[in-house]
């Protein structure tokens with residue numbers, strides 16, 4: 517099994533491989549289609565049955581409990597950032613598939629009776645690189661994003677997600693026919709804590725909150741040559757000011773509290789060197805563990821730019837304003853996972869996730885459990901992202917042990933949120 521997983525990761529990483537050793541598999545691209553096909557082929561070869569839903573989520577079900585309509589769901593995502601790492605998402609899907617296969621074999625050999633079926637899922641557009649917002653497939657599945665809105669999302673060239681899913685043959689027509697009792701996800705850490713503390717498994721208790729503000733600066737197109745300077749309404753100039761001010765405001769706030777923030781995407785219209793920009797859209801993100809705090813910082817930032825932007829006679833349009841709440845992951849699942857890691861002699865660390873994950877997106881509708889293995893140097897969304905073979909094997913082993921418990925145990929009551937102690941406030 518150890519050999520199989522490395523081999524399998526290599527084969528998946530060949531699809532959309534980049535010269536820098538990473539992958540480029542944007543949602544709905546040809547590469548996304550090819551990697552999905554490989555997932556389906558590998559799942560069917562292991563005896564799983566496939567369902568593809570209307571947003572392209574792909575479910576591979578091992579019928580471990582044929583008389584039951586319930587399933588433990590496990591997986592992650594196969595799409596990537598434009599210069600993504602080979603383990604981000606793919607590790608979770610591949611480990612889930614191999615773990616599910618071995619749970620099925622072990623059931624046959626032991627004669628134990630499973631209470632639930634076991635389904636491996638590849639969620640559509642986790643990354644949100646080509647289509648925003650991210651976590652699309654899992655959010656549609658759990659009902660927090662309308663299907664129509666998701667299918668109508670357009671990339672920067674106006675190409676709809678629905679059309680791309682059609683093109684690659686992954687816009688399904690059916691619902692996954694089972695009812696999930698639990699969701700389990702393995703992911704690479706995307707940070708350096710596990711490596712620094714020499715810990716093998718990260719048990720994720722809760723997430724940070726994120727405010728995502730997409731703001732358009734509205735000016736007027738004019739010739740960059742003859743137009744007199746006082747007559748220009750330059751949206752680029754206002755956007756540049758706002759980005760600089762954003763970093764100043766956040767730098768100041770970060771003296772007292774731990775924040776992560778970025779302005780990482782910009783779209784300029786009409787996007788010609790000879791036309792003063794008439795519309796510039798910038799994607800801002802503010803992350804902190806506390807939801808009220810990220811909301812407040814969003815307001816403080818807007819207040820800090822409004823007067824100068826107005827003075828430049830530039831309009832402000834809030835294109836999208838999304839606040840992802842701080843989410844506490846399922847306590848009962850954490851206990852199963854912690855016991856699984858302990859039974860295998862793996863070291864564990866209770867931690868938070870700063871990044872969004874499908875396990876957080878589905879949490880509103882089912883208990884979700886998320887765990888990490890170390891990323892070397894904490895590198896992520898980078899072609900050089902790397903997780904050591906031994907850490908991959910640890911993740912797979914813990915996943916197998918946890919899934920084994922989860923398919924056997926009765927559908928549990930959710931422990932109240934308070935039953936896991938909150939983690940201490942991180943230091944700046």
Ligand SMILES: [Zn+2]
Nearest residue numbers: 604605642703
């Ligand atoms: Zn990921």
